[in-house]
Amino acid sequence: MGRIAFLDANAAVAEAAVIAGCGFYAGYPITPSSEVPETLAKIMPERGVPFIMMEDEIASINACIGASASGVKAMTCTSGPGLSLKQEALGEACIMEIPLVLVDVMRGGPSTGLPTRPSQADIMQARWGTHGDHPIIAISPCNAQEAIFETIRAFNLAEKFRQPVYILTDGLLSHLHAKVYLPDPEEVEIVERAAPTVPPEEYYPFDYNYEIPPLAPWWTKDGKSYRYHMSSLNHDKTGFPTVVPPFIQWQEKRLISKIMNHIDEIEKFEYYKMDDAETCVIAYGSVAEAARVAIDEARKAGIKVGMFRPITIWPFAEKQIRDLREKVKRIIVVEMNLGQYILEVQRAVAEKIPIYGVLQAAGIPIRPIQILEKIKNPEKSVEICMTEEELKKFGGGE
């Protein structure tokens, strides 16, 4: 039994992180993510766990890596430009297999872009932002309540798979205050890091005998101390650098396979009115809620349309999207960017059925009416939906 609260999604993510057992937060201020550190600055000292605002974006993720490596659940939060700065360290978390939750409240770009406006422009940055082959898990909730549930899940996935996990929200979601239920920690499933099964002297941080080697805390609750080395270089089972090709290839492949072998556990999605649908809208995050309104309207007009909403954005829902080829006649991808997730959809569908996009990167939310128009008339391109009067609000439009 928990609490009822009226929160925006950013504050909801912050509360959920503490529910999930987040024991360390380091961040740097960036719009539109500010409510996350602001909430945590209040509640983390109350829970008795460290909260720190670091000197820059890079420092904040590196501090999280240190905290997490030592055995503490850690989280950081940022937005587009800050995420670009964090990318090198994100790669370090991938190669050292350090659990980490990274909240990215997406904003428009490139560069400083549109700080206060919603966007979904970091889909590909989340996937491929850091260099080298690496897996990634990214989750995109569609409202504040889901942000709470998915933040808890993000911590669980991070701990279970020794893997950095993204929570991708946007400026629209982060400012939407809604009634939410905040469960107690006892009420939810919380995954703790797998304990090592061997004594310290036999322990290797990247033991070849495991698909996901347990990451030993440096100091266990029963007083044992696991002393080991971890390097950001490619390493062998001991954590020390290696250049031996089979070791490197084994490690690189395992990084991918530890995720892909468990894809069914990681993937999460919602089918909305898809039973008899001929048109499938694919939308995620806050945009999915606009799509839901459009689909309801279209259904009233007798159009057989439904929605596939990936909640796990990465890894890509390959199987589910391939299956759509047999189920529906066309796909409409709706996203607040100029086409990022749609690229993967196009690859998976492989031209078997037509794919259309409602793609907008104008700093304003996609409206249900735009999606509805596209459902009715897929061939026609959708323009920015705004009256002259509305344009005046932005001080322009002449």
Place this chain on the structure above:
Amino acid sequence: MGYRYELRFGGVGGQGSLTAGTMIAEAAVFHTKYYATQVPTYTSQVRGGKAKADIIISDEPITFSETTNVDFFMTTHQSVYDAYRGDLKEGAIILVDPALVKNIPDEDRKKYKVYEYPLIYTAKHEIGNVVTMNVLAVGVCIGLTHVLDKEAVREAIKDRVPPAFLDLNMKAYDLGLEVGEKFRKEGPTKK
């Protein structure tokens, strides 16, 4: 679709108009059976920038929170009035402070029900502290629209205001309710 009421509170950063909206949304969420959402919009200009908060009150879960049929619009600044009256429903209620929103087109007076009340002057001189303006506005809004039970809103105000200012704010709320009820009987301000 069941009951749905959309409110918009606008001002320039620092006036506290958004807080008025938050109190109504919190009243709905914590003290009634309704669902509510609130979406603030503001610029990076911390003081003096245009700001608004859109509130939806509904008896059904609200999945998409865009306000396109605003029933009630309160503002204390001309620039905000000009910028944010686009999504108003025909016959919507508008509450403005005439000292700060001076230029209301005649067509607006025909299309909407415009009420004028010196919110800031009253808060400052009759109640005694200009910060009570937002609670006063909440009172007028509730008295005028009856969108929520007035006692539920009173509870929400109590949750939010500092204890030292409780009496002052209750005075502001009661006065607001009274003014709102009077407006409700008398109809829009004549010009």
Place this chain on the structure above:
Amino acid sequence: MAKVNYANYLRMEKMPLYWCPGCGDGIVLKAYIEAIDELGWDKNDCVMTSGIGCAARVTGYVDFHTLHTLHGRAIATAVGIKMCHPDKHVFVFGGDGDIAHIGGNHFLHAARRNIDITVVFIDNWNYGMTGGQHSCTTPLGVRESTAPRGSYEPPIDAASAAIGAGATFVARAFAGDELRLKRYIKEGLVHHGFSIIDVLCPCPVNFGRRNKLGDPVKLMNYLKSLCVPKEKAEKMSPEELEGKYVTGILHVDDKKIELTDSYKNLVAKAQASDEYWARYATGRLKEEDKYPITREELKGLYPYDVETPLKKWKKL
């Protein structure tokens, strides 16, 4: 003095050391182990982080909890560890490029915060590992692989920068003077607050060879000639001190609050409040404070056909 069992603190299977003949890093490591040994600290309580570079290789050799992190980020990583484990000893080893150049921001802010971390800063005037490029401590006119006609950039004085930023223990040592080096490291380790030991260290291969100082003994003597003890420096004019390195314990401040202590005070204040998490953490949360939400009510807030992490209503 009891003989130090170096093997107790080293990962002997990683020997021999990676460094070039004549490098000063091994001397610094030796002095550091002796300091730890004299303090009698349990290596289970010791953590070391390092970035990238020759000096950063130390984490591979010492048998502590070690992290070999990104270039420049050792201090930031150490801050995360120390915040979570204030009762453990956290150290950073790094070179001039790592600590003062790419990691300069973290260095200044860790000093400002006065977090109880000991940084051993090995200044060899260049980026040795990547082939002798000039760094932020390379003196004017000194030749490096990226400064074939001599460096044209004025260097940084890392010790003064640390003092300016608010570090509470700053010492400068010379790798050729192992006894003093050990003493400064030991005092830095004991100091409760941010401490830095700036060690002037020879790099005969990359710096020396390019500056007619390729012979390690010659280089050591040259660096020694630049060092002036603090006591002597106080009597010297600024002109006389030009290009010199003042050694000794340059700055100690025992009054400034240490960061994790300061955070403990904040936690005490926060937990004394009546807020939800404060009551949760201190076992003051009562059953009646909790809201018994019904399945239907939750469905109103979350009307999606997907799983939740709630044990009770996995599927709404």
